[in-house]
Amino acid sequence: MRRTGAARAAALYGGGLALLLVGAFPLFWMVSTSLKPSGEIFATPPRLIPAHPTLENFRRLLTDTSFLTFFKNSAIVSLTTVALTLVVSALGAYGLTRFSFAGRDKVAGLILLTYMFAPIMIIIPFYILVRLLGIANTRLALVLSYTTFCLPFCLWLLRAFFQSIPLELEEAALVDGADRGRAVWYVVLPLALPGLIAAAIFTFILAYNDFLFALVLISSDELKTLPVGVNDLFNATIVDWGMIMAAGVMITAPAVAFFVAVQRYLIQGWGAGGVKG
Amino acid sequence: MRKNALAGWLLLAPALALLGGLVLFPIIYNAWLSLHDKHAFLTVQTFVGLRHYVYFAHDEEFWNSFYYGVVYAGSTMALQLVLGIPAALLLNEAFRGRNLLRGVVLFPYVIPTIVAVMLWKWLLNDSYGLVNHLLVTTGVVRVPLAWLGKDYIMWSLVLTSVWQFFPFVVVTYLARLQTIPPELYEAATVDGATAWRRFMHVTLPQTRNVLFVIVLLRSIWMFTKFDTVWLMAGEGGVSRYIRTLPVYAYARSFTYLQAGMGAALAVIMFVLLLVATAVYFRVFRQEEALA
Numbered sequence: 129m130r131r132t133g134a135a136r137a138a139a140l141y142g143g144g145l146a147l148l149l150v151g152a153f154p155l156f157w158m159v160s161t162s163l164k165p166s167g168e169i170f171a172t173p174p175r176l177i178p179a180h181p182t183l184e185n186f187r188r189l190l191t192d193t194s195f196l197t198f199f200k201n202s203a204i205v206s207l208t209t210v211a212l213t214l215v216v217s218a219l220g221a222y223g224l225t226r227f228s229f230a231g232r233d234k235v236a237g238l239i240l241l242t243y244m245f246a247p248i249m250i251i252i253p254f255y256i257l258v259r260l261l262g263i264a265n266t267r268l269a270l271v272l273s274y275t276t277f278c279l280p281f282c283l284w285l286l287r288a289f290f291q292s293i294p295l296e297l298e299e300a301a302l303v304d305g306a307d308r309g310r311a312v313w314y315v316v317l318p319l320a321l322p323g324l325i326a327a328a329i330f331t332f333i334l335a336y337n338d339f340l341f342a343l344v345l346i347s348s349d350e351l352k353t354l355p356v357g358v359n360d361l362f363n364a365t366i367v368d369w370g371m372i373m374a375a376g377v378m379i380t381a382p383a384v385a386f387f388v389a390v391q392r393y394l395i396q397g398w399g400a401g402g403v404k405g
Numbered sequence: 406m407r408k409n410a411l412a413g414w415l416l417l418a419p420a421l422a423l424l425g426g427l428v429l430f431p432i433i434y435n436a437w438l439s440l441h442d443k444h445a446f447l448t449v450q451t452f453v454g455l456r457h458y459v460y461f462a463h464d465e466e467f468w469n470s471f472y473y474g475v476v477y478a479g480s481t482m483a484l485q486l487v488l489g490i491p492a493a494l495l496l497n498e499a500f501r502g503r504n505l506l507r508g509v510v511l512f513p514y515v516i517p518t519i520v521a522v523m524l525w526k527w528l529l530n531d532s533y534g535l536v537n538h539l540l541v542t543t544g545v546v547r548v549p550l551a552w553l554g555k556d557y558i559m560w561s562l563v564l565t566s567v568w569q570f571f572p573f574v575v576v577t578y579l580a581r582l583q584t585i586p587p588e589l590y591e592a593a594t595v596d597g598a599t600a601w602r603r604f605m606h607v608t609l610p611q612t613r614n615v616l617f618v619i620v621l622l623r624s625i626w627m628f629t630k631f632d633t634v635w636l637m638a639g640e641g642g643v644s645r646y647i648r649t650l651p652v653y654a655y656a657r658s659f660t661y662l663q664a665g666m667g668a669a670l671a672v673i674m675f676v677l678l679l680v681a682t683a684v685y686f687r688v689f690r691q692e693e694a695l696a
Contacts, residue, residue, distance in 0.1 A: 143495045144506055150488075151509045154568070155516070157535060158524050170533050173542070216419045223416025227409050235417065242428045246629035248651040249671045252445075252658045253431035253438060259446060276427040279420055337517040339632035344659060355519040359636060362523060369527055376520040387515045388508070 155380070162186070162373040169370050185370035186378070195375060197350055198357030202336055203382075205267050205353055209274040209335040210328050213282055216275065217327060218320075221286035222312065226295075236287065243280035247273075247340050255344050269345045270353070274335040282327040289323030290316065329387065336383060354379050439669035445662040457669035466653065467670075474649035477563065477634070478627040484567045485623055486616075489574025494608075496575065497582045507579075514572035522636040525565040529553060555643045562637045562647050569633065570626075574619055581615040582608070617689055625678055631655065650674050 161169060163181040189195050224236055247254075254273065255264075263269045293316055301311040317324070339355040346352055352360070358375050439457060443450035461467040496507050513521065528535050529552035537549040552561045585608065593603045631651040638644035640660060644652070650670060658667025 140495065140498055140500045143491070144500065144502065147492055147495065147506060148509060150568070151512050154524055154528060155512055157528065161527065172538070174535055174538055216423065219416045220420035223413045227413030229410035229413045232413065239424060242424050245428060245432065248629055248631045248654060249675055250428065250431040250435055252664050252667045252671060253434040254427065256664065257431060272423070272427060276423045279424060283420060333515065339518060339636065355517060358519055363639065372523055373527065376523055379520050380516045383515055383517060384512070
């Protein structure tokens with residue numbers, strides 16, 4: 129191995145550079161285009177870095193379109209989904225790990241089974257059901273659908289985390305006079321924090337990214353979330369590439385920021401169960 | 406304290422209500438709906454038995470979307486492995502900047518689909534796209550290619566999808582690579598095994614099971630992928646050259662408003678996946694027995 133040290137380093141860094149280009153260059157190009165005045169966007173040969181960077185594309189996006197409304201809707205829906213999913217799946221996972229009852233493992237297995245269904249396979253009855261319940265074209269319909277689709281994964285993830293927390297710790301807190309709620313709040317949840325964070329990221333990314341449910345369940349413009357709203361912008365007229373790339377940057381920023389901030393927890397979560405997509 | 410069954414069920418109740426009401430019930434309702442003629446939002450419906458299934462058996466559009474779906478899922482899955490496994494092997498080696506690169510590789514997977522598709526449509530734009538510019542200036546092609554026209558739209562879709570989803574393969578494979586005991590490699594190196602032989606005789610057998618799962622999950626998820634495919638071409642024009650089963654089911658239900666037919670397509674998709682998974686498990690287990 130020593131003899132081929134130089135060749136090895138060359139292969140590693142060559143491969144690394146290629147991977148860096150594949151992963152990051154398209155995004156770099158998006159940012160670069162979003163900062164170019166329209167003359168430069170269509171210049172031949174294209175410039176890697178804008179000669180006269182401008183925020184004009186962002187200004188047009190924010191003032192001439194409903195982008196901010198879409199943004200607000202996406203934020204409300206995604207964050208509500210995260211909160212609801214965490215509460216429901218933490219309760220369920222606690223029930224599955226701290227109480228023994230007949231059929232417990234069967235229930236857990238059945239929950240995992242629902243994870244195998246892609247949204248497209250149930251979107252039609254789902255749509256009819258939502259109309260029947262009178263919640264078509266509401267944010268509530270979106271929150272409920274995303275929560276349902278994130279639940280199986282989050283429940284299993286939190287179940288694995290709760291199982292790894294020794295019962296003795298909780299019992300010790302109870303002996304010390306804490307009631308059950310306090311024991312869970314101060315002992316169990318802090319220890320399961322990496323799992324809760326991984327579940328939150330998974331849920332946020334799924335809810336923030338979803339296109340199908342938003343396309344089918346939402347019909348009025350003022351309730352549309354980013355993916356559907358921006359797709360409408362894209363289809364509306366002759367494509368304004370500068371503005372579309374600016375929208376891309378603005379949509380990507382929260383997802384990447386959220387992700388980078390808590391990435392190490394996500395890797396743990398990934399190890400525990402995989403991420404659907 | 407641990408024998409309290411009622412408390413267990415109560416804690417699970419919200420989750421079970423949501424899953425039962427919004428997943429299990431729709432699945433059953435969907436199967437029933439597929440036996441009916443029903444408008445997507447009018448309430449009238451008539452029982453037609455298996456007529457929709459018989460119709461699709463002779464429907465050219467159905468077989469086309471089945472074919473496109475298999476081509477799409479098969480090629481994207483294979484290319485994700487071709488790109489993802491070497492990337493994971495690379496990121497398992499020790500070198501400076503490795504952690505940064507591990508983060509960067511995840512970018513395509515984290516950005517929303519709408520952004521990935523718009524970005525690649527811009528890169529592949531026939532007149533001003535960077536890809537055509539590079540191909541023409543390096544002399545690979547003489548005239549710019551119409552990447553989003555009918556001849557190349559499937560290529561563009563595959564390219565975009567592979568870029569978007571290969572990080573899943575990287576992360577999953579890397580997680581397994583990190584748990585292979587180093588002693589196995591040391592022993593192989595002492596025996597004079599080359600890098601290729603170490604891969605074939607240590608890495609591959611050790612990662613066999615995770616590869617099995619990756620291939621299964623990625624095939625299922627690519628076969629049922631809706632958003633990337635739909636966003637790539639919408640519903641008109643060239644979209645029929647990439648119309649996979651999920652897109653066809655959507656079109657039947659929400660464009661033609663034939664909910665019963667859409668439901669039948671969903672059932673067919675489900676059965677196809679079930680059969681494919683069963684066959685896959687069988688073949689894999691037989692291989693296991695032979696090895």
